[in-house]
Amino acid sequence: MIRELANPTRFMSLSGTLLPWVGGLAALVMAVGLYMVWFTAPADYQQGETVKIMYIHVPAAWLSLFFYMIMASSALGTLVWRHPLADVSQKAAAPIGAAFTLICLVTGSLWGKPMWGTYWQWDARLTSMLVMLLIYLGILALWRAIEEPNRAARAVSILTLVGAVNVPIVKFSVDWWNTLHQPASVFRLGGPTIHSSMLVPLLVMAVAFTLVGVALHLSGMRTEILRRRVRTLTILEAERLDAQAA
Amino acid sequence: MSHTFFIALSYILTALVVAGLILRAVIDHRIQARALAELESRGVGRRSRRG
Numbered sequence: 001m002i003r004e005l006a007n008p009t010r011f012m013s014l015s016g017t018l019l020p021w022v023g024g025l026a027a028l029v030m031a032v033g034l035y036m037v038w039f040t041a042p043a044d045y046q047q048g049e050t051v052k053i054m055y056i057h058v059p060a061a062w063l064s065l066f067f068y069m070i071m072a073s074s075a076l077g078t079l080v081w082r083h084p085l086a087d088v089s090q091k092a093a094a095p096i097g098a099a100f101t102l103i104c105l106v107t108g109s110l111w112g113k114p115m116w117g118t119y120w121q122w123d124a125r126l127t128s129m130l131v132m133l134l135i136y137l138g139i140l141a142l143w144r145a146i147e148e149p150n151r152a153a154r155a156v157s158i159l160t161l162v163g164a165v166n167v168p169i170v171k172f173s174v175d176w177w178n179t180l181h182q183p184a185s186v187f188r189l190g191g192p193t194i195h196s197s198m199l200v201p202l203l204v205m206a207v208a209f210t211l212v213g214v215a216l217h218l219s220g221m222r223t224e225i226l227r228r229r230v231r232t233l234t235i236l237e238a239e240r241l242d243a244q245a246a
Numbered sequence: 247m248s249h250t251f252f253i254a255l256s257y258i259l260t261a262l263v264v265a266g267l268i269l270r271a272v273i274d275h276r277i278q279a280r281a282l283a284e285l286e287s288r289g290v291g292r293r294s295r296r297g
Binding site for chain 2: 048049050052053056057060095096099102103106107110111113114212216219220222223226227229230233234236237240
């Protein structure tokens, strides 16, 4: 499957068919998720209605890690297998991952103020998440700094793989260090500790966010392929004009 | 509802960021598609198409 998609033209055709369906499904699941959050999910016995922030904060945090994992596997695809679409995938994933990391940090702050009494604390989870955003921004800057796509892809791939060290730190920070942030309550060995009346809307919102992310990623990859075609044709046109002038 | 300000601001900011991502994707795709169409209309083809 992955080898079949190595042909950008085939990828454009398949993704062009898939994108409207993924986008439509994302909108539908998001509507269902938001209905559940606002009309069926109960208030928390301690946090009251403030727990509604969880339904966007937690999926954003998951997607932040999810897109970093996409970037890390794409980096391997670039460096090891030299898959022609790996760096396209990596470049398209970076701004989406950065945006969801920003959402996670901002909504976390807005949840933290009424619950903890502070917008920010230099605890392990919050700090490692901030480091994640800085890594994303560094990757985006590096993509812009090197003009030649193949050189940029190799440099970004190395930076991405180095930065991947931060992923398990983010995930396990609440287990390794006893800090202000609450411990994991969904993906844990003993099973979720959240009641199903809250867990189901949370998972529906997570699926909705994931579908939005996948639609954006597919769209970003399609645009990046077009951008590279434009670049190639512009160079060819310049070469032709030079040859005519000579 | 207590803490309405924090809840509303969280949802509004999230909606704005996601809408920004979607808008950016649409605009960027249109710009590249238009640039490609212009180049092709000027007869610039890829090497593979020249035979």
